[in-house]
Amino acid sequence: MSKPIVAIVGRPNVGKSTLFNRIVGSRIAIVEDMPGVTRDRLYQDAEWQGREFTLVDTGGLDFAEDVITEQIRKQAELAIREADAIIFLVDAREGLTIIDEEVAKQLRLADKPVLLVANKVEQFDASKIPFYDFYQLGLGDPVPVSASEGLNTGDLLDELVKLLPEQEDDPYSPDTIRIAVIGRPNVGKSSLVNAILGEERVIVSNIPGTTRDAIDSPFERNGKSYVIVDTAGMRRRNRIDLAAERYSVVRALRAVDRCDVALMILDATEGVAEQDKKIVGYAHEKGKAIVLVVNKWDLVVKDDKTMNRFERKIREEITFLNYIPIIYVSALTKQRLPKILDMVDFVAEEASRRVATADLNNLIREATQATPPPADKHRRLKIFYVTQGGVKPPTFILFVNDPELMHFSYQRYLENKLRDTYGFEGTPIRIFLRKREAKEQ
Numbered sequence: 001m002s003k004p005i006v007a008i009v010g011r012p013n014v015g016k017s018t019l020f021n022r023i024v025g026s027r028i029a030i031v032e033d034m035p036g037v038t039r040d041r042l043y044q045d046a047e048w049q050g051r052e053f054t055l056v057d058t059g060g061l062d063f064a065e066d067v068i069t070e071q072i073r074k075q076a077e078l079a080i081r082e083a084d085a086i087i088f089l090v091d092a093r094e095g096l097t098i099i100d101e102e103v104a105k106q107l108r109l110a111d112k113p114v115l116l117v118a119n120k121v122e123q124f125d126a127s128k129i130p131f132y133d134f135y136q137l138g139l140g141d142p143v144p145v146s147a148s149e150g151l152n153t154g155d156l157l158d159e160l161v162k163l164l165p166e167q168e169d170d171p172y173s174p175d176t177i178r179i180a181v182i183g184r185p186n187v188g189k190s191s192l193v194n195a196i197l198g199e200e201r202v203i204v205s206n207i208p209g210t211t212r213d214a215i216d217s218p219f220e221r222n223g224k225s226y227v228i229v230d231t232a233g234m235r236r237r238n239r240i241d242l243a244a245e246r247y248s249v250v251r252a253l254r255a256v257d258r259c260d261v262a263l264m265i266l267d268a269t270e271g272v273a274e275q276d277k278k279i280v281g282y283a284h285e286k287g288k289a290i291v292l293v294v295n296k297w298d299l300v301v302k303d304d305k306t307m308n309r310f311e312r313k314i315r316e317e318i319t320f321l322n323y324i325p326i327i328y329v330s331a332l333t334k335q336r337l338p339k340i341l342d343m344v345d346f347v348a349e350e351a352s353r354r355v356a357t358a359d360l361n362n363l364i365r366e367a368t369q370a371t372p373p374p375a376d377k378h379r380r381l382k383i384f385y386v387t388q389g390g391v392k393p394p395t396f397i398l399f400v401n402d403p404e405l406m407h408f409s410y411q412r413y414l415e416n417k418l419r420d421t422y423g424f425e426g427t428p429i430r431i432f433l434r435k436r437e438a439k440e441q
Helices: 016-024 067-082 098-110 132-137 153-163 189-197 243-257 274-285 306-317 337-351 357-370 408-422
Strands: 005-009 042-048 051-057 085-091 114-119 177-182 215-221 224-230 261-267 289-295 326-328 383-390 395-400 430-435
Touching (some): 016 042, 016 051, 016 085, 016 114, 042 153, 067 098, 085 098, 085 153, 098 132, 177 274, 189 215, 189 261, 224 337, 243 274, 261 274, 274 289, 289 306, 306 326, 326 337, 357 383, 357 408, 408 430
Parallel strands (some): 005 051, 005 085, 085 114, 177 261, 289 326, 395 430
Antiparallel strands (some): 215 224, 383 395
């Protein structure tokens, strides 16, 4: 299920990016003491008291007339629309400003849960905190923090999780296969969805960015239930000009988060672009089964070796995803379209495959005998035991004498042995190492 979204909003230079970095625990947003540095929203998962949420850093809300300020304001307004809860950040040093009052008006109109936070507080004695003017905003008691020093952010998060919506039940049965259709704009995602569904369920246009929202379309085939989600095309940030197009990207990523199988669409006339690698890499990192669909195959001038050459080029460009099956289709002519769902069924089964513990240990024993594990400073890696810890994606836990002795190339060797023996086509594999105590060795 998708995580709740929390947007940090406020006027420029009140410390939004600093607070964002403090909460997510890393320096992801650019932090600079100059208004307007954050010109695009940043998204990062965070967790507090067992509640997970996605935190959104926004550009500062301002009401000047210049073009950049206008775009930043639109971005923040869209983040507010998208959010399940909002952190409204103000500057305790500077006190209440006219812009703060204008932002508060927007937030009241949005009718979303709002947590008012006063940043840059230096003394936390209640009688000395200079934020009483902020009560005029009508948004409740301000929570004092110092984002740069990390002071009182725990109290902030305690209050924030109280505002998060209750987690909704999944509306689909556990047997339903959830499919997310992803890729750059204008590669034919909506046309493919319509062709699969057999009806015009999604707007189709040759203008990049037509699909703004992620649209769920449930359907059945051969007694199986599916939900296919058409998503907005994901572009590089510097190629995104429309605020609404940026707004749609997070919905596309959220669709990947809750899917079982990602259909990564490539344009046969353009080949593999850098952004394609990033998009499919996101699905890989999330552990999703993937099918790579090369669309517009009817537009390619072909001979008997064209498909092999094209596949070799794809494998060279996306070397880390050599386990993904590739299918060549045309949404326009309906060429090979039925094979897409056959492949979806196949990779979904592969992602759910379980292997008996005894068989796993026999395989690893044979693999280590054929190619002994690496050694470092006269200490050799020993693998005592292996078990499967989960599916979607298949996850394996290796109990070893010292995880530091595992070289990435040997781990890749073991992954290849698992794939050679059991398949796992179209799905990532996760391998985790656990140190076994000496008394257990």
